[in-house]
């Protein structure tokens with residue numbers, strides 16, 4: 286639980302139960318994104334930004350099921366995946382400010398957060414791109430005799446791309462320990478996923494028909510996401526791929542550039558949140574004093590991160606070509622150096 290380290294500095298205690306851990310992580314993800322959105326609205330940062338408001342149970346439930354040496358690939362809506370794997374709030378927010386203390390040294394922005402030393406192999410703006418990275422990374426781990434696994438998060442839209450079938454077939458054929466996570470939020474930008482696949486759960490049926498173990502979970506229940514995640518992670522660690530579809534709700538527009546959308550009612554997201562907010566649903570199982578301790582620790586961590594991000598140094602132009610080609614860097618396990 287690398288993500289909890291920052292919270293511990295603010296006397297949050299042990300986060301003894303799964304419910305407390307889920308609540309804290311989901312709140313941290315939501316608060317990091319809320320800070321980014323406020324800053325964006327105030328025009329202090331630019332570039333696109335895809336909010337995962339309402340969807341946090343998927344990133345939180347899966348992240349809690351993973352080990353530190355497991356690796357994750359992500360998509361364009363990946364701040365939650367990054368925070369869950371242990372990329373700090375400061376590194377995520379500073380990346381939005383394009384500062385050198387950002388996770389990609391300020392040269393990536395919202396859709397290119399990565400930190401291989403915590404096993405976050407990165408986001409991509411290419412829908413479905415991370416699926417192939419993950420099956421390859423899983424196979425590499427197996428070849429090196431490690432029992433670490435790879436996890437690929439992707440949206441429902443990615444599962445309409447050819448790479449989806451390729452990545453899953455290859456992982457199955459090579460028995461690569463890869464967990465494919467479909468965050469089905471019902472939309473690929475303005476395209477409703479039920480018009481393509483059918484109702485939520487249909488993508489699970491497609492993957493089952495490929496003979497890969499598949500589970501469908503309602504993301505309103507974060508504990509259920511975690512429990513199913515644990516079962517599948519344990520199975521994948523034995524050297525098999527698996528698939529999980531988590532039905533989530535995209536509360537916001539597709540991105541900050543999609544503010545004038547007309548393809549669904551404007552208030553629909555807020556109404557869903559009022560009724561089903563997975564963070565609020567967890568409150569009943571956490572002591573009120575602990576809820577407050579978590580809330581104030583999260584808010585302190587995000588305030589510190591915002592401060593550090595806005596004070597970070599801008600990248601030097603002389604450094605612009607660094608990292609374009611991978612001639613040197615971290616090896617497959619994040620430690621050895623490739624020369």
Ligand SMILES: Cc1ncc(C[n+]2csc(CCOP(=O)(O)OP(=O)(O)O)c2C)c(N)n1
Nearest residue numbers: 362410411412440441442443470472473474
């Ligand atoms: C290969 C590719 N095709 C199309 C796009 C344009 N595009 C960006 S996000 C997006 C929708 C993706 O939907 P989904 O995978 O369900 O993720 P969500 O945004 O719902 O989280 C599309 C079509 C792209 N970036 N890459």
Ligand SMILES: [Mg+2]
Nearest residue numbers: 440441472473
């Ligand atoms: Mg989607």
